[in-house]
Amino acid sequence: MTTTTDTPVTAPAARTTPAKRPGGRQREGAAWVFLSPWVLGAAVLTLLPMAVSLYLSFTDYDLFNPPRWVGLRNYTQMFTEDPRYWRSVGATLTYVVIAVPLQLGIALVVALGLKSMRRGRGFYRSAFYAPSLLGASMSIALVWRALFNDGGTVDNLLGTGGWVNRPGWALFAVALLTVWQFGAPMVIFLAGLQQIPTELYEAASVDGASRWRQFLSITVPMLSPVIFFNLVLQTIQAFQVFTPAFAVSGGKGGPADSTLFYTLYLYDRGFVASHMGYASAMAWVLLIVIGAVTAVLFRTSRTWVFYASEGDR
Template sequence: MTTTAIPAEARRAPAAAPKRRPRREREGAAWVFLSPWVLGAIVLTLLPMAVSLYLSFTDYDLFSPPKWVGLRNYVQMFTEDPRYWRSVATTLTYVAVAVPLQLALALVVALALKGMKHGKGFYRSAFYAPSLLGASMSVALVWRAIFNDGGTVDNLLGTGGWVNKPGWALLAMALLTVWQFGAPMVIFLAGLQQIPAELYEAAAVDGAGKWRQFLSVTVPMLSPVLFFNLVLQTIQAFQVFTPAFAVSAGKGGPADSTLVYTMYLYDRGFVASHMGYASAMAWVLLLVIGVVTAVLFRTSRSWVFYASEGDR
């Protein structure tokens, strides 16, 4: 009887499966990689917020120790400071003008780019460029020169400098924000490219024209992207500072027509050295932005359409 030799490799015992590291050890490694972010969030965000909240209940001028005054800053803000309410009204007007105009222009340009067959990349980059440059002080100063007495707008229209007229200065500032429509435009363009072409074909078969297709197909399918842009641009509009500072030369004029909320906060905190009062203003702004965002999310249930959820 013949015996078949078994290879040495086959006679070896199977290799043991690698042991998994204990869960606690794996969590420790995760915290090591997360530690730079956690440290930055604590030192650069949470700690300054806590200090700001404390200062909002104090009288602090940046040079002497803060003195606890309780709710005095908030009471003075709401009942004794007319410029505060002017800054609130100016900010609300700015948000109501700049955000809709910016989103409308971004959507129109995105629709135009979607239909282009050649040069789409070039025009997309060209229209996006102002979003990268517009937040800089240098561009804001150029914008002020364009709308100043003897500037480009004055020479073309003969209306005088907008930045020197109380009724026009805020509009000039809002147009600077509208000009920076590149970021929402790119988001709109991405959303438009995700809409199935079959929906437009079906609408055309049913006899829908371009305008009806836009209202019945584009707007509902694009509503999540529209809501996303609306929330982001609204939050940014409430915090506008650089255009107002440049257009008004840091004074909020003429006649407080460009005195937006952050400009007045800057004036109280760093010009008048009322840092406690400015901290109180900052916390009120945070709460207002939170409330406005919550309202937008609440109302979105009635007009934002998600295809995965079906008809509402």
């Protein structure tokens, strides 16, 4: 006689969905409460003014009467009928090409010197950084104008006459003021240099590599992301330079429009001549140009910026 044992059939376990954490909605609401000042500030102080500026760029607006729609007239006048506009573009591009490489080069050299310094590094780092805090002020720009004016310190030392009164030299005086403010990129370079492993330099020294070869083969590639960061940041700031040119030229962009930078001419059109629609169009062109230049820098960075892993790109 055979006996069979019936094995109970168990039903498949039902899928369970993770239970929602209690109070999740409350935490999300609390997050939005804390973020609300930033969101409100971005909307009211950034997005709304940008939208109004875009609308005004298609109008004739003099700050006193209601804006009158003129379509693309401001843009066509800017590109085809305004020679001072193109002089401001030329002066700004010349300034960017001169000031940015000089500033970054001096910042890197000083950072290399501070890295190898054993004592007093903190003092010198603070001393070199101080001009970056003071250089953007109107008072320093006025002092700079006095230094490079006729009969000023530079004139007395070099006997070349006042730079700010000579069309071929005024722009260089403004560029030197920017170069003098190398403290901010210097601190960033110094932080990047301290992250480079010393073992790489020791191995290169054992292989007989000179200091110059170590700089080209180790320092520059390992520091390239920091160089790229400083290049983008300083280029954007250089396109927006205003205070030094305003102080050195007395707000006129002289002599002979040699310091008529883009933002200075924008200020002149908007707040001196009361052509706010035209100034708004200039502002949007500047925004597009800065965006395009930044995009080109990011695009070309793939060929010379070194990252630790390809996944970081």
